[in-house]
Amino acid sequence: MITPMISVALIFAFACFGLGLLLNLWRVLTGPAASDRILALDTMVINAIALLILLGIRQGSAIYFEVSMLFALVGFVSTVAYCRFLLRGDVIE
Amino acid sequence: MALWMEILISALLVLAGLFAIVGSFGLIRLPDPMTRLHAPTKATTLGIGGVLIASMVYFWAAEGRVSAHELLITLFLFLSAPITALFIAKVHLHQSEKPEALPKPGEAVDWASFAPDGPARGVRPAPEAGDGDAARQG
Numbered sequence: 182m183i184t185p186m187i188s189v190a191l192i193f194a195f196a197c198f199g200l201g202l203l204l205n206l207w208r209v210l211t212g213p214a215a216s217d218r219i220l221a222l223d224t225m226v227i228n229a230i231a232l233l234i235l236l237g238i239r240q241g242s243a244i245y246f247e248v249s250m251l252f253a254l255v256g257f258v259s260t261v262a263y264c265r266f267l268l269r270g271d272v273i274e
Numbered sequence: 275m276a277l278w279m280e281i282l283i284s285a286l287l288v289l290a291g292l293f294a295i296v297g298s299f300g301l302i303r304l305p306d307p308m309t310r311l312h313a314p315t316k317a318t319t320l321g322i323g324g325v326l327i328a329s330m331v332y333f334w335a336a337e338g339r340v341s342a343h344e345l346l347i348t349l350f351l352f353l354s355a356p357i358t359a360l361f362i363a364k365v366h367l368h369q370s371e372k373p374e375a376l377p378k379p380g381e382a383v384d385w386a387s388f389a390p391d392g393p394a395r396g397v398r399p400a401p402e403a404g405d406g407d408a409a410r411q412g
Contacts, residue, residue, distance in 0.1 A: 184275060187332070190284035194325065197291030201298030201318070208301050216307055216366040223358050224301060224314035227351065231294060231322045234329050234344075235287075241336065246343035253347060257354040264361035268368060 183239070194235055202228045219263055226256030279335045283328050290324030293317050307366045315359040323348055 183191070205228060208221035230249045237245030262272050297320075300313025326344040334340050364387055367376070373388045 184280050186280050186284050187287070190287040194287040194291040194294075197295045198321075201294045204298040204302050205314075214307060214366065214370050216362050216369065217310065219365065220307075220311060220314060220362050221301060223362070224298065224318055227314070227318050227322055228294060228298065230347070230351070231290070231325045234322075234325050234347075238329050238332050243333070243341060243343065246341065246347065250343065250347055250350070253350050253354070257350075257358065260358045261361055264358075264365050267365050268361075 183241075187238075191235060191239055195232070198228050198231045198235065202232070215267055219260060219267075222263075223256065223260045226252065226260075230256075275335050279331065283332050283335070286324050286328035286331070290321045290328065292321075293324060294321035297321060307370065308363070311359055311363060311366075315355050319351060319355045322351060 202225060205221045205225045209218050209225070212218040212221060230252050233245045233249040233252065237243065237249075266272050294317070297313045297317030300317065301310055304310045304313060326348045330341065330344045367385075367387060373385070376385065379385055
């Protein structure tokens with residue numbers, strides 16, 4: 182069902198998001214401050230969601246939407262929890 | 275599948291990939307944390323929006339079903355991106371900057387994030403004893 186044009190565009194998008202994931206990993210490893218690392222991890226979550234959706238288009242399956250929804254929720258909550266821990270020294274007061 | 279739909283899906287995917295790579299490259303390239311905050315929270319969010327719209331158009335064109343999952347994911351990501359950006363900026367302000375080095379926000383008040391706890395921050399004064407319901411509603 183995937184036509185050649187969409188197939189090429191999908192490969193391009195896979196390459197872009199994969200490269201973006203590697204660049205974010207570089208920032209996670211070398212980030213000078215904790216805020217840089219949190220920002221890079223949050224961007225990694227967004228890029229991983231995009232990769233999951235691209236995989237869903239590639240395989241013509243809708244199950245990846247549930248996965249990416251859960252991934253988005255967990256990523257948001259973990260980012261906010263980490264920031265709160267750094268700001269207040271406690272996640273739930 | 276119609277040709278113009280293929281072109282639309284492919285263009286959305288390519289644009290999304292370009293925005294994503296710009297966002298992730300900006301995270302590496304920009305010089306200091308406050309500017310680094312711009313690239314991922316704006317460009318990458320736009321990139322994933324493009325992927326989600328492409329997915330919606332694709333499943334509508336290929337299988338004839340309109341799915342609301344993508345709209346939910348888009349809504350959640352677009353709502354949560356500014357909140358995470360605000361939290362990360364606050365972490366940066368409190369951990370890496372000195373409050374004296376920051377520019378003043380204008381009026382006589384200081385940055386709300388650095389203000390000491392008290393009435394100036396908008397905290398309600400404690401209700402006085404024996405005042406009953408009136409104090410609790412204030």
